[in-house]
Amino acid sequence: MDILIHIANVLLLISFSVRSMMALRLLNIAAGGFFIAYFAMIDIPLYSSIAWNVVFGVVNLYRVGRIIADRRPPHLTAAEQRLHHLAFSELSPHRYRSLLDLGTWEDGVPPDLVAAQGEPGHTLWVVAQGQLELDLPSGTCALRPGDFVGDGELFTRDPYATDVRVVEPVRLVRWDMDTLRKFMTDDGESGAVLQRCLGRSLVRRLRAA
Amino acid sequence: MSEFLEVGRAPPAALADCPVLDSAGDAHPLHSLWAGRATLVLLVRHFGCIGCSEHMAALAPRLSELARLDVRVVVVGCGKAFFIEGFVERRGLVGAPVEVFTDPTLNAQKAAALHTGYSRTFGPRGLIEMGRAFLGGHRFESTEGNLPQHAGGFFIDRGGTVRLVHRNRTIGDHLPPQAILDVALADFARTQTQGG
Numbered sequence: 001m002d003i004l005i006h007i008a009n010v011l012l013l014i015s016f017s018v019r020s021m022m023a024l025r026l027l028n029i030a031a032g033g034f035f036i037a038y039f040a041m042i043d044i045p046l047y048s049s050i051a052w053n054v055v056f057g058v059v060n061l062y063r064v065g066r067i068i069a070d071r072r073p074p075h076l077t078a079a080e081q082r083l084h085h086l087a088f089s090e091l092s093p094h095r096y097r098s099l100l101d102l103g104t105w106e107d108g109v110p111p112d113l114v115a116a117q118g119e120p121g122h123t124l125w126v127v128a129q130g131q132l133e134l135d136l137p138s139g140t141c142a143l144r145p146g147d148f149v150g151d152g153e154l155f156t157r158d159p160y161a162t163d164v165r166v167v168e169p170v171r172l173v174r175w176d177m178d179t180l181r182k183f184m185t186d187d188g189e190s191g192a193v194l195q196r197c198l199g200r201s202l203v204r205r206l207r208a209a
Numbered sequence: 210m211s212e213f214l215e216v217g218r219a220p221p222a223a224l225a226d227c228p229v230l231d232s233a234g235d236a237h238p239l240h241s242l243w244a245g246r247a248t249l250v251l252l253v254r255h256f257g258c259i260g261c262s263e264h265m266a267a268l269a270p271r272l273s274e275l276a277r278l279d280v281r282v283v284v285v286g287c288g289k290a291f292f293i294e295g296f297v298e299r300r301g302l303v304g305a306p307v308e309v310f311t312d313p314t315l316n317a318q319k320a321a322a323l324h325t326g327y328s329r330t331f332g333p334r335g336l337i338e339m340g341r342a343f344l345g346g347h348r349f350e351s352t353e354g355n356l357p358q359h360a361g362g363f364f365i366d367r368g369g370t371v372r373l374v375h376r377n378r379t380i381g382d383h384l385p386p387q388a389i390l391d392v393a394l395a396d397f398a399r400t401q402t403q404g405g
Contacts (some may be wrong), residue, residue, distance in 0.1 A: 022344060064344075067344075068343070068344060068346055069346075070346070071344075071345055071346025072346040072347075072348070073266065073301055073346065076301055078298060078303045078304075081298070081301050081302070081303035081304055081305070082303050082304030083304075084301070084304070085272075085273070085303075085304040085305045085306070086304060089270075089272065089273040090270070090273065092270070093269075093301055
């Protein structure tokens, strides 16, 4: 019967050397099972030890459940999934969900003005559906789904360089630039990916111009 | 064309001519989906398969790279056509550069000589892989297709030659995304150097 306590302690020992929280907790649960079996099978069962191991097991099971739940793909509506693939395909679905939760969806119809030249740049938009237009020295430039408004201003902190008009009904997601900058600073990896997405949009627009 | 799906040859006629259904139930011969373009064809198990959920999640971040390499990505399931829409939404593929079809007759899967059998799903290795997928946040969905059918995939280059074939031996034995990117890049480079 002593073998049970040896197995339990070996599992515990292994659990100390793993990096994954999931593996650590699973090994602890398994070790707890062997401890419980040992304490239940000795001549005078140690019910207090059994009870404590049950408590540890329940806590570990709960935490394993939370880890699995966190790993589940986040819920994204069809419109959100479409925008993910258009503009943020390099962001993981979980990080994209976090980013979306910081923004708000809004609609626009012609002749609404999304951004006005000279106004302080406090907001960044991404086009989810429809079309916008902005004036450039070389002519007008169309902004289509996946394109950003205010991407340059996010980095330069300058006022909007040009008017951006709605030319057909649009759905946009808007973010406060300070909130977005904080998101990019707090989560450096997501920030770098987001910078790439914004940079690509900027390059696309410059090429079109 | 060869009789068997293998690397370095054109896909067999029995596979190329297989009709697959889109979400509206309209049939398309498989060869029409890869004509003139490099194409990745992934034959998934039933649409609710936990292993295929894991595979699609691993592949999803690489889809934009494949699109930039002008690779068409075609997923073929084995359930009824009306399951396609739910599969696309559950897997986060709405708007993704992926087209989903199905062959409920399993003729495409047979022509590609994919493995079948419960032991490959519920054997020790299959169960461990299922556990891995579950701990990774994937769920068991309802069976939307043929349960013992196993998955696989192949890559056809712009010239119509098969460059990669994978037949899943078990539920978690997926075609590695990096292997797909490697052949896609090689095909792209070949096309560029030949001025194609």
